[in-house]
Amino acid sequence: MISVVIPVYNGEKTVGRAIESVLIQNAEKEILVIDDCSSDNTAKVLKPYVEKQQICYVRNEKNLGVAETRNRGVAMAKGEYVAFLDADDFWLEGKLEAQLKRLQETKDVICSTARQLCCPGSPKDGQIIHMPEQITYEELLGCNSIACSSVVMKTEVAREFPMACDSVHEDYLTWLKVLKKYRTCSGIDIPYLQYSLSTTGKSGSKLHSARMTFGVYRKAGMSFLQSCGCFIRYAFHGVWNYYGPAKRQLHR
Numbered sequence: 001m002i003s004v005v006i007p008v009y010n011g012e013k014t015v016g017r018a019i020e021s022v023l024i025q026n027a028e029k030e031i032l033v034i035d036d037c038s039s040d041n042t043a044k045v046l047k048p049y050v051e052k053q054q055i056c057y058v059r060n061e062k063n064l065g066v067a068e069t070r071n072r073g074v075a076m077a078k079g080e081y082v083a084f085l086d087a088d089d090f091w092l093e094g095k096l097e098a099q100l101k102r103l104q105e106t107k108d109v110i111c112s113t114a115r116q117l118c119c120p121g122s123p124k125d126g127q128i129i130h131m132p133e134q135i136t137y138e139e140l141l142g143c144n145s146i147a148c149s150s151v152v153m154k155t156e157v158a159r160e161f162p163m164a165c166d167s168v169h170e171d172y173l174t175w176l177k178v179l180k181k182y183r184t185c186s187g188i189d190i191p192y193l194q195y196s197l198s199t200t201g202k203s204g205s206k207l208h209s210a211r212m213t214f215g216v217y218r219k220a221g222m223s224f225l226q227s228c229g230c231f232i233r234y235a236f237h238g239v240w241n242y243y244g245p246a247k248r249q250l251h252r
Helices: 015-023 042-051 066-076 095-106 137-142 155-160 170-182 206-219 224-243
Strands: 002-008 029-035 056-059 081-084 110-118 134-136 152-154 184-196
Touching: 002 015, 002 066, 015 029, 015 042, 029 042, 029 066, 042 056, 056 066, 066 081, 066 155, 081 095, 081 155, 095 110, 095 152, 095 184, 110 170, 134 137, 137 170, 152 155, 170 184
Parallel strands: 002 029, 002 081, 029 056, 110 184
Antiparallel strands: 081 152, 110 152, 134 184
């Protein structure tokens, strides 16, 4: 079984779409929606799903941030695998089944998919961010190509490496820790994830995102010089992906 963890904060407009995209998956699953003290009508939107017993809904007593909210969902998970889905993203049919098959083939502990950007009115709308068949720890250091809402991973591994540090890219820091021990992440180059690109979130500002990326390297235990080296690779990939022939964005 796969435990799908959906953290939500003031997501009344999108969380229903996210849940519906999980319900259409054929894999055996449970849906855990963790409300991080929303002040809008999120609880009202979720009530019909609770009444139909389609989701397990819990509300944090205080605002914990997205990292700890995901961790709470992982702690509740009953499945062998856990999948993450942000409340403003959604999946296409067949995602979970494809990832379970891939993980069984590769024996990896984590799998990610390609994603398609959803940002109406932007030239990036509909852009597909491709995914290699496999990502190594060394490759991940220079390019965070793993989107959190695309991930399926072993629950025991998610508990071994809980997310932390909302001040940086908490998911990127977790993937680095996982791959440093388990070496590789399986990839599926199909955009099963429909990814909402926001200009107001943590990663909206390129400068702010860059600072958080440098912070990830430092919190991962690297020296200042090592962090600088990794950041130069990160910056090179960013420039190449925006202005090179492929014109692909590989950074969240």
